[in-house]
Amino acid sequence: MKPISARMRHFTALLVALLLLQGCNALNPLCGSARPAPAIASLSVTTITFAQVQQGFLLTVNGSQFVSSSVVVINGVAQTTQDPSSAQLQVTLTTALISGPGIANVQVKTPSGTSGDLGCSSGGITGSLVLTITS
Numbered sequence: 001m002k003p004i005s006a007r008m009r010h011f012t013a014l015l016v017a018l019l020l021l022q023g024c025n026a027l028n029p030l031c032g033s034a035r036p037a038p039a040i041a042s043l044s045v046t047t048i049t050f051a052q053v054q055q056g057f058l059l060t061v062n063g064s065q066f067v068s069s070s071v072v073v074i075n076g077v078a079q080t081t082q083d084p085s086s087a088q089l090q091v092t093l094t095t096a097l098i099s100g101p102g103i104a105n106v107q108v109k110t111p112s113g114t115s116g117d118l119g120c121s122s123g124g125i126t127g128s129l130v131l132t133i134t135s
Contacts, residue, residue: 007103036065037124038108047132048093050101057093058082059131061108073107073125074098 008077044060061072064087071078072091079097082090089108098104112123 013130026082035069035110035112035123037064038070038110038126040106040108040126040129041066042131043106043131046130047134049134050098053093053098053133054095059091059093059106061091061106061129063089063108063126065110066108067110070108070110073106073109076105078109093123098133101133101135104133105129106131 027042028083040061040063042062044062048057048059059072066084066086066089068084070081070089072081072089073079074091074093074097077097079091082092083089093104107126109125110123
């Protein structure tokens with residue numbers, strides 16, 4: 001049996017140390033597939049009428065770190081987004097989603113990536129912004 005070289009022992013120790021780092025995407029090269037946590041900044045409007053909802057209102061959610069798998073969440077229900085970009089997501093509000101005047105809580109959710117078992121933080125859900133629906 002061949003003895004392990006000093007170089008191989010150093011490499012192995014470095015690899016084990018990197019695997020044990022928790023939540024350190026910047027330092028852990030194995031976190032490359034981790035998705036960033038989204039950040040929500042504003043809505044294109046904060047108040048709309050229920051008549052606009054009945055017509056199918058296109059709401060734009062502005063923020064950052066959106067990825068192709070990010071979705072808009074309205075009152076806890078994930079919605080299909082249109083034309084996603086890293087800074088904007090759009091969703092059409094209809095009566096199937098909003099049944100009358102009131103408020104709607106709007107969030108953005110990014111599902112976790114595939115490297116969560118390596119100590120990498122991945123994805124997440126934003127805080128809520130409020131959209132008011134008037135009669």
